[in-house]
Structures are given as structure tokens and as C-alpha cells.
Amino acid sequence: xxxxxxxxxxxxxxxxxxxxxxxxxxxxxxxxxxxxxxxxxxxxxxxxxxxxxxxxxxxxxxxxxxxxxxxxxxxxxxxxxxxxxxxxxxxxxxxxxxxxxxxxxxxxxxxxxxxxxxxxxxxxxxxxxxxxxxxxxxxxxxxxxxxxxxxxxxxxxxxxxxxxxxxxxxxxxxxxxxxxxxxxxxxxxxxxxxxxxxxxxxxxxxxxxxxxxxxxxxxxxxxxxxxxxxxxxxxxxxxxxxxxxxxxxxxxxxxxxxxxxxxxxxxxxxxxxxxxxxxxxxxxxx
Amino acid sequence: xxxxxxxxxxxxxxxxxxxxxxxxxxxxxxxxxxxxxxxxxxxxxxxxxxxxxxxxxxxxxxxxxxxxxxxxxxxxxxxxxxxxxxxxxxxxxxxxxxxxxxxxxxxxxxxxxxxxxxxxxxxxxxxxxxxxxxxxxxxxxxxxxxxxxxxxxxxxxxxxxxxxxxxxxxxxxxxxxxxxxxxxxxxxxxxxxxxxxxxxxxxxxxxxxxxxxxxxxxxxxxxxxxxxxxxxxxxxxxxxxxxxxxxxxxxxxxxxxxxxxxxxxxxxxxxxxxxxxxxxxxxxxxxxxxxxxxxxxxxxxxxxxxxxxxxxxxxxxxxxxxxxxxxxxxxxxxxxxxxxxxxxxxxxxxxxxxxxxxxxxxxxxxxxxxxxxxxxxxxxxxxxxxxxxxxxxxxxxxxxxxxxxxxxxxxxxxxxxxxxxxxxxxxxxxxxxxxxxxxxxxxxxxxxxxxxxxxxxxxxxxxxxxxxxxxxxxxxxxxxxxxxxxxx
Numbered sequence: 098x099x100x101x102x103x104x105x106x107x108x109x110x111x112x113x114x115x116x117x118x119x120x121x122x123x124x125x126x127x128x129x130x131x132x133x134x135x136x137x138x139x140x141x142x143x144x145x146x147x148x149x150x151x152x153x154x155x156x157x158x159x160x161x162x163x164x165x166x167x168x169x170x171x172x173x174x175x176x177x178x179x180x181x182x183x184x185x186x187x188x189x190x191x192x193x194x195x196x197x198x199x200x201x202x203x204x205x206x207x208x209x210x211x212x213x214x215x216x217x218x219x220x221x222x223x224x225x226x227x228x229x230x231x232x233x234x235x236x237x238x239x240x241x242x243x244x245x246x247x248x249x250x251x252x253x254x255x256x257x258x259x260x261x262x263x264x265x266x267x268x269x270x271x272x273x274x275x276x277x278x279x280x281x282x283x284x285x286x287x288x289x290x291x292x293x294x295x296x297x298x299x300x301x302x303x304x305x306x307x308x309x310x311x312x313x314x315x316x317x318x319x320x321x322x323x324x325x326x327x328x329x330x331x332x333x334x335x336x337x338x339x340x341x342x343x344x345x346x347x348x349x350x351x352x353x354x355x356x357x358x359x360x361x362x363x364x365x366x367x368x369x370x371x372x373x374x375x376x377x378x379x380x381x382x383x
Numbered sequence: 384x385x386x387x388x389x390x391x392x393x394x395x396x397x398x399x400x401x402x403x404x405x406x407x408x409x410x411x412x413x414x415x416x417x418x419x420x421x422x423x424x425x426x427x428x429x430x431x432x433x434x435x436x437x438x439x440x441x442x443x444x445x446x447x448x449x450x451x452x453x454x455x456x457x458x459x460x461x462x463x464x465x466x467x468x469x470x471x472x473x474x475x476x477x478x479x480x481x482x483x484x485x486x487x488x489x490x491x492x493x494x495x496x497x498x499x500x501x502x503x504x505x506x507x508x509x510x511x512x513x514x515x516x517x518x519x520x521x522x523x524x525x526x527x528x529x530x531x532x533x534x535x536x537x538x539x540x541x542x543x544x545x546x547x548x549x550x551x552x553x554x555x556x557x558x559x560x561x562x563x564x565x566x567x568x569x570x571x572x573x574x575x576x577x578x579x580x581x582x583x584x585x586x587x588x589x590x591x592x593x594x595x596x597x598x599x600x601x602x603x604x605x606x607x608x609x610x611x612x613x614x615x616x617x618x619x620x621x622x623x624x625x626x627x628x629x630x631x632x633x634x635x636x637x638x639x640x641x642x643x644x645x646x647x648x649x650x651x652x653x654x655x656x657x658x659x660x661x662x663x664x665x666x667x668x669x670x671x672x673x674x675x676x677x678x679x680x681x682x683x684x685x686x687x688x689x690x691x692x693x694x695x696x697x698x699x700x701x702x703x704x705x706x707x708x709x710x711x712x713x714x715x716x717x718x719x720x721x722x723x724x725x726x727x728x729x730x731x732x733x734x735x736x737x738x739x740x741x742x743x744x745x746x747x748x749x750x751x752x753x754x755x756x757x758x759x760x761x762x763x764x765x766x767x768x769x770x771x772x773x774x775x776x777x778x779x780x781x782x783x784x785x786x787x788x789x790x791x792x793x794x795x796x797x798x799x800x801x802x803x804x805x806x807x808x809x810x811x812x813x814x815x816x817x818x819x820x821x822x823x824x825x826x827x828x829x830x831x832x833x834x835x836x837x838x839x840x841x842x843x844x845x846x847x848x849x850x851x852x853x854x855x856x857x858x859x860x861x862x863x864x865x866x867x868x869x870x871x
Contacts, residue, residue, distance in 0.1 A: 126407035128611060226762035237776075240769045333769035334835070378807060380766060380776060380830060 182210070186367040194247040194373050204374060211375025214368055218360070219376075227379045231338055232355050237380040240335040242327050245383035249324075251373035257359030258327070265359055268327035273311070274350035283307055288346045294320045294332040295340070411533070412606060412668035414516060415526035415660075419687025428504045429513055437558065440565035444468075447786050450822070457567050463822075469747070472784065481743035488739060492732040494622040496724060498629040499681030502616065508608050509680060511559070511601035512666065515552055522548045526663055552602045553594070560593030606667035610678050617677070622732075625709040626723045630681050632661070632672040632703050635715035640672075643696060654698045661685035661703060671703055752784040753791075755849045755858035764865040771835030775864050776806070779827045779847065783819040790852050791817045793829070797845030798864055800837040804830045831864060840868040 115122040146152070150166070152159040160166070185206045189197050197203045216225065222233040229235025234242065243253050243266050256262040259269075273279040279287065283303075290304030309318065315328040322330035329337060338344050338353055360369055376382070444454035444467055451458065456465040464471040464479070471478055493500055502509060523529045523544055535541055564573055564586055576582035577590060600608055609616060623629070637655035655672065662670040664685060667678045671685045689703040710720045760776035768774055783789050794814040795801055804811035806828035819825045842865045849858040 124405075126405055128607065129406045129408050131611065132406050224762060226760065228763035235763065235766060237763050237766045238768055238774075330769065334767055334771035335769050380774065380806065 182206075189367040189370050194251045194370050197370055198247055198374055198377070207371040207374035208378050210368075211371040211373075211378075214364070214372050215375055218364065219372070222357075227376060232353070234337055235335070235381075236376050238335055239381045239383075240330060240333055241324065241381070241383070242322075242329055242337075244324050245377070245381055247373050247377045247382065250376050250382070251370055253357070254369050254372055254376075255359060255361040258357040259354060260357060260359040262359035262361060266327055266357075268315075269354065270315075270328075270348075270352045272350065272352040275352075279307065279311070279349075284346060284349050287312065287349055288342060291320065291331050291345055291349075292342060295334065297340070298342075409607065410668060412666065413526045413529050413663075414666045414668075414684075415663040415688075416520055417664040417684050417688045417691070419684075419690060421683035421687050425504055425513065425682060425684070429510050432505060432507075432510050433514070437562050440562060440570040446470075450786060451569060453569055455566065456569070459567055470784065472782065475750075478743065478747060481739065481746070485736065485740050485743065488732055488736040491622050492729060492736055494619045495624070495627055495726070495729045495732055498623060498627050499616070499619065499679070502609065502680040503630075503682030506680075508600060508613070509666075509682070511555075511597060512605050514555065515601040515605075516666070518551050518555070519548055522551065549602070552598055556594045556598035556601070557590075559597040560590050560595075563593045564590050606678065606680075609667065609680055616680075622728070624726070624728065626707045626726055628705050628707055629675055630671060630679060630683050630686065630703065631675065631706055631708070631711055633701075633706075633711060633714065634672070634674075635711075637672065637702050645696075649698070654693065654702050656692065656696060658692055660688040660692050664688040675708075751858070753789065753849070753857055754780075754782045754784070755847065755860050756780045756782075757847050757860045757862050759862055759865070765867065767867070768832070771838070772832055773835075773838040773864075773866055774830050774832045777829045777831065777847070777862065779829045780824060781817060781819050781827075781849065782824040783821060786821045788821055789819045791819060791857070792850050792852075792854075793817055794848050794850065795831060795845055796848050796859075798831065798833055798837075798843065801831050801833045801845075801864075804832070806830060833864065838866065840866055842866050842868070 111124060113122045113124045146159075147161065148163045148165075149161040150158055151161060185203065188200075189203060189207065192200070192203070197207055215223075215227070219227075222230070223236055224230055224233070227236030229237070234240075239245070241249065243249055243258070253266060256265045258266040260266075271278055273287075274281060274284050286301050286304035287307050288304070289298045289301035290308045292298035293300045293304075308316075308320070312320075315326050316322055316331055317328075320331035322328045322332075334340070336344065337355075338348055360372075364372070439455050440453065442454040443452050444465070445452055446465070450470075451465060453465065454467050458465065462473050464476075469478075490501055519529070523532055532541060532544065561574070561577065564577075568586065573582060573586065577586065582590075604612075632655075636653060638653040640653050640655035640657045643649075643652075643656040661672065662668065662685070664687070665671070666682060666684065667680060669676055669678045671679065683705055686701065686703045686705060690700045693700050693702055706714075707722075709723070712718075713720050756779075758778045758780075760778070764775070766774045766776075779793065781791065792814045793803065793816075795803060802811040802813060803815050805815060811830070811832060815827075815829065817825065817827070842863055844861060844863045847860045847862060848856055850856050
């Protein structure tokens with residue numbers, strides 16, 4: 098390519114004059130305005146550092162003369178969001194849960210907000226989407242211990258199960274083996290009978306008899322459960338603590354008594370109602 | 384201009400050490416008007432580009448009621464892109480990506496074949512700089528008059544001329560910034576809004592931004608954009624070779640240069656009479672006789688200027704020519720010239736260009752105006768119901784890209800005995816009917832339930848099938864039905 102070391106035709110030397118072993122350094126000066134733009138950025142950064150948080154210290158930092166913090170921005174954003182939601186939440190507070198569900202706009206708002214509330218408060222036990230886990234019921238299936246209507250769900254969330262609330266959902270299954278109410282062979286016979294309800298074991302006459310005496314008052318003659326008492330249906334395919342022989346034996350012998358906290362007092366009324374709408378929409382709502 | 388460049392050589396002696404200046408003042412370029420073939424091509428391209436740029440937003444295109452009637456519109460809030468009879472959705476932005484790739488490959492090909500034709504003729508920086516220079520010439524006169532005016536002390540007449548020039552520049556810049564906005568909003572509406580003060584803050588911001596960048600880049604920065612800012616001049620060295628056409632001074636013919644008086648013999652000297660016409664007309668202010676250099680945008684105005692002079696002094700034209708370096712050497716050595724257009728790189732760029740263009744064209748032609756997308760719920764993956772049946776949930780999205788309401792039926796194929804239901808609705812059926820509004824996307828949460836006696840332990844696959852009213856299948860999406868044991 099072109100030899101740029103001199104300007105032709107004037108012959109002006111276009112190098113810096115530096116030369117090492119015959120290699121000369123070409124002078125390609127930057128435009129001055131470019132240099133001034135660089136100075137301008139330096140000035141800008143100094144002004145910025147004075148106005149905004151900049152220099153870190155050991156325990157604190159220089160906060161800047163404008164007193165700007167991003168936390169304030171977040172707080173303002175949250176306040177703005179809350180203000181935007183206020184009208185919806187007000188309406189949700191005033192209506193009952195069935196009416197909220199019936200209103201398409203409030204229903205949409207509740208499902209969207211309920212999803213966030215669920216993730217923050219419920220998903221730790223019930224898993225994302227209400228998948229459930231052993232001991233923590235699935236909220237997406239069609240089996241409900243205490244009822245699956247929106248109103249039932251709302252009440253369960255509010256008062257909890259075996260919780261601290263005065264009106265908490267309360268039920269207690271005896272510890273048949275641990276408390277000496279049944280002997281080990283009797284427990285085994287009852288387990289046989291329970292498994293036979295879903296065809297997982299042959300019929301056991303002794304077990305059936307013990308079941309009728311000890312269990313049927315809560316779980317029903319046919320083992321179909323009783324929602325008034327929170328007694329699970331033993332004749333379906335859904336098992337809170339597992340449906341194999343070992344899990345059922347453990348339940349009969351030592352009982353389970355899982356606990357769900359009461360959310361009234363922790364969450365406001367509108368949030369609980371939104372959660373109920375969301376949970377009802379997970380796929381199992383009645 | 385070499386004589387002006389002596390200013391660059393300002394050197395200082397600090398403590399006796401030679402220290403060259405690392406920063407230089409900009410040497411203002413005063414390009415002279417020129418006539419000729421390349422100037423005419425440049426005017427034609429300039430007119431073509433500007434007419435398209437300013438005119439296109441005003442072109443109307445009837446799409447029926449409820450749809451914008453602007454031929455080319457990128458509606459950001461819609462969000463839809465309208466290109467004549469094509470309407471694209473945000474997820475189809477890859478058509479624009481494809482267009483940009485085709486554009487880039489075309490640029491590579493053109494550069495490999497003809498050098499910096501983009502820079503010299505079609506680049507917006509060149510087009511608007513040329514337009515601004517035209518205004519400058521109208522108001523302040525040609526090169527010599529402008530140089531004289533700049534040297535004059537401030538006077539009322541000088542201030543008047545300069546203000547008039549900047550006023551016209553700003554007017555053009557405003558029209559340019561305004562036209563940019565019109566590609567994103569309905570042109571007649573946004574013009575009315577801008578003038579009545581009822582446009583949005585964002586509109587005024589971008590209007591002002593593009594007005595000021597046009598004014599600054601075309602009025603003040605000019606060739607500095609190409610020399611210092613633009614990465615493209617640096618990249619294109621990779622696309623050029625000795626066969627690429629470039630604007631070149633034929634030194635073998637021109638040297639030894641020197642002044643020539645009428646009647647003097649041309650024996651023993653070159654054709655270059657050192658008149659300076661070539662760098663007087665150069666929009667970047669370089670002397671092409673120094674050989675190919677990065678500032679050269681390949682516009683060829685120096686060819687016009689030199690041809691004019693060569694014609695007057697009666698020497699062959701094209702002392703400065705649009706020629707490849709290879710042929711330059713051939714000419715110097717009196718060897719036959721050869722124009723080598725087919726070279727590995729040009730073939731590669733050409734083939735790539737055709738392939739990408741064909742793929743994009745095929746994608747566009749085979750594009751669905753109705754789309755079904757299915758996403759299986761991840762939590763819960765499956766739900767066991769009390770009767771032992773299994774249920775999976777799916778988010779089903781149907782986008783209707785037409786302007787008509789569509790009545791459709793969603794069924795499944797591959798899960799015998801399964802039924803479908805929409806979340807929140809109690810009835811489950813073999814098929815779900817869906818009514819999709821025009822130009823919209825409908826989202827459903829669909830449950831698929833497989834009875835206990837049909838539900839295996841293994842995850843299986845099946846298809847969601849969308850059919851139209853006549854039962855014709857329009858879309859099919861393959862997905863899976865998860866079961867406790869997982870796997871397939």
C-alpha cells in the first residue's frame with residue numbers, strides 16, 4: 098500500500114522522527130476535538146461523582162449531594178404498583194370469593210397476584226404450581242381434605258390446619274400402636290383392609306371389623322373420608338403420605354398430624370382471597 | 384490538501400527532546416463543484432435515495448378496516464411491522480435480521496467487486512453530506528468563494544450568509560429527523576401532531592435527536608465520520624484484493640508531474656500537470672496521487688475533475704481511473720488488462736447472498752398466518768387424580784395473523800381415550816372449539832386427562848391438532864404427556 102511516511106508532493110516528513118533499526122513511527126495525530134471530547138467526559142465524571150453516590154468507604158460511602166439512592170426508586174416503584182392495585186384490592190376486600198371469581202377482571206387480577214403470593218408464601222411446602230410433596234397436599238388434584246370450593250380454600254388458608262388460630266381446622270388421628278389401642282397384628286390387619294379398598298391387597302375380614310369399630314367414625318364405612326373432620330378419602334388413588342404398605346402402616350401406628358400455619362394476620366384479607374382464587378384455578382377447584 | 388497539512392507538523396522541543404504533536408486541528412475541506420460522469424451517477428443515487436427516504440412513509444396501502452394504511456410502518460406499540468402486503472409480528476423479527484444479513488452480504492460482494500461504492504454513493508453520511516454541500520455552494524459560493532468568506536473578518540453580510548446556510552441545514556435536518564419518526568408512526572398523523580404540539584414526549588425527543596445528528600454529522604463532522612468514527616472503512620480491507628476496482632491515480636502515466644504551458648512538449652514528463660483539481664474536488668480533502676488511502680471513499684469525483692483537465696490539455700482521459708491494482712500494474716507494464724470478476728471471494732459472497740436470500744424468501748412464502756404453540760406445564764408435570772387418571776396441563780397459544788375471525792377446533796392425536804378441557808371450565812370433551820379474533824393471540828390453559836385404565840406409567844408423546852371449521856388440519860404440534868415413571 099501507500100507509503101505514508103511522507104506527504105507527496107510536498108515531501109513533508111510524516112513520521113514522529115522516532116526510528117529503531119530502520120523502523121520509523123508514523124505520526125497519525127488524533128483530531129483535537131476528539132481530545133476535547135475526552136476532557137469533557139472527565140469533567141462529566143467529576144460532576145457525576147459529586148452529585149451521585151460514588152466513593153466507597155469502609156463502613157459507608159459518599160452518598161452524593163443529590164442524595165440519590167436506588168432503594169428510593171424501588172420503594173417508589175413498589176408504592177406506585179401498590180397504588181395501581183389499590184382499587185382492585187379494595188373491590189376484592191368488599192366482595193366474597195365467589196363474586197371475585199365471577200368478575201373476569203378481578204379473577205384475572207387475583208390469579209396473576211395469587212401466583213406471586215403463592216410463590217412467596219406457599220411454594221416452600223406445596224411446591225411451585227401446587228404440585229405437592231409427601232406430607233404437603235397437591236393443590237392441583239381433585240382430592241380435598243377440607244373441601245375444594247373457593248370458600249373452603251379461603252377458610253383453610255385463613256385459619257390453617259392444626260395451627261395457632263382460634264378457629265383452626267382441627268382433627269386428630271390416634272396413634273393406634275404407639276398408644277396401645279391396637280396390637281401390631283391388628284394394625285397389620287387394618288392396613289390390609291385399607292389397601293384392599295383400592296385393590297392393592299386382598300380383603301381382610303378381621304381388618305374390616307377393626308376398621309368399622311375404630312376408623313369408620315371419621316373415615317366412613319366405605320373409607321371415603323369426611324371433609325367435616327378433615328378425614329382423608331382412603332378409597333381413592335391419592336395418598337398424602339404415600340399409599341404403599343409401609344407408609345399406611347406408619348400412619349395407622351403413629352399418626353401424622355401435619356400442620357399448616359394460619360395466614361390470617363400474616364397476609365391481608367385481599368391477599369388471602371386472591372390466593373384462594375389462584376389455588377382454585379390450579380386444576381382441582383370444585 | 385498538502386499545503387494546509389503543514390499545520391499538522393507543529394512540533395515542540397521540550398527539554399531539547401523532539402516531541403511531535405499528537406493532536407491535530409481539523410483541516411477544513413472546501414470541495415469544489417465538479418461535473419462529469421461520476422458526479423452525475425452520484426446525483427442520481429442521491430436523488431433516488433432521498434426520494435425513497437422522504438417519500439416512502441407517505442405511500443398508502445389498503446389493508447382493510449382496523450389496520451394502518453401506511454405501506455411501510457414499524458408500529459412499536461402494536462407491535463406489528465407492516466411491509467406492503469406483509470405483516471410481521473415481533474417474534475418474526477428474524478425476517479428483518481435476514482434482510483440485514485442479505486444487505487451485509489450484498490455490501491461484501493459490491494466491495495469485493497467495485498471497492499467502496501457504498502461509501503462513495505449510497506451511504507447516508509455521503510448522501511446527506513453531499514446535499515448539505517450543495518446548499519453550502521448555493522449560499523456561500525464555490526470553493527474559492529467559501530475560503531475567501533471564511534478568511535473575511537466578521538461582517539453583517541458574512542453573518543447573514545452563514546445563518547442562512549445553517550437555517551437551511553437545520554430545515555433539511557428537521558425534515559430528515561421528522562421522516563425517521565414517520566417510519567414508526569402514521570405519517571400524516573404524526574406530522575399534524577408535531578405541528579400542533581400534541582405529539583408524545585418520545586416523539587419530540589427522537590425528532591430532535593435525529594434532527595441534531597443529521598445537522599451535526601452532515602453539516603459539521605462530514606468526512607471525519609468516515610475517517611475516525613465508521614468501522615466499515617477498516618473492515619472492507621478484508622473484502623478487497625488486487626482485483627477490486629478502486630479509484631486510483633495512474634502514477635506510471637502521471638509522473639514526473641509538473642506545470643505545463645500550452646505548446647510545450649510532453650516528451651520526458653508525465654501527464655499530471657499538478658493543477659490540484661483532484662484534491663480540490665475531493666469531499667474528504669485527500670490527494671489521490673498519494674495512492675490508495677483509508678480516507679478515500681471511492682466516489683470518483685477526482686476522476687471527473689482530472690478528465691476535465693486532461694481534455695483541456697489534450698492528453699488521454701482517465702489519468703485517475705476506476706481500476707484494479709492488478710490492471711494498474713498491467714497498464715504500467717504494457718500488459719493486456721483483464722477484468723477478473725469471478726474470484727473465490729466474489730463467488731463465495733455471491734453464493735452466500737443467494738442462499739440466504741433464498742432461505743429468507745422461502746421462509747416468507749411458506750409463512751403461516753395461523754400459528755399454534757404449545758408449552759407443557761413444568762410444575763406440576765402431571766397430576767394423579769382421585770380416580771387414578773392422569774392429567775397434564777399445557778399452555779396453548781393460537782395466533783391469528785389474518786384480518787378475519789377464525790373458528791377452530793383443537794383435538795389431540797396419539798392418546799387414545801384422552802379428553803381435553805380448558806382450565807376453569809368443568810366440561811371435558813374430545814375437541815375444544817376456539818374462536819380467535821382477527822390479528823390477535825389467544826392463550827388457553829388446556830388440561831389433557833387420560834383415564835386410569837389407559838394411563839401407563841411411562842411418559843408418551845402425542846400431537847395437538849388444530850382444524851378449521853371444515854375439518855381440514857391447519858396446524859399440528861408434537862408434545863409429550865408426562866407420567867410418574869418419566870422416560871419414554
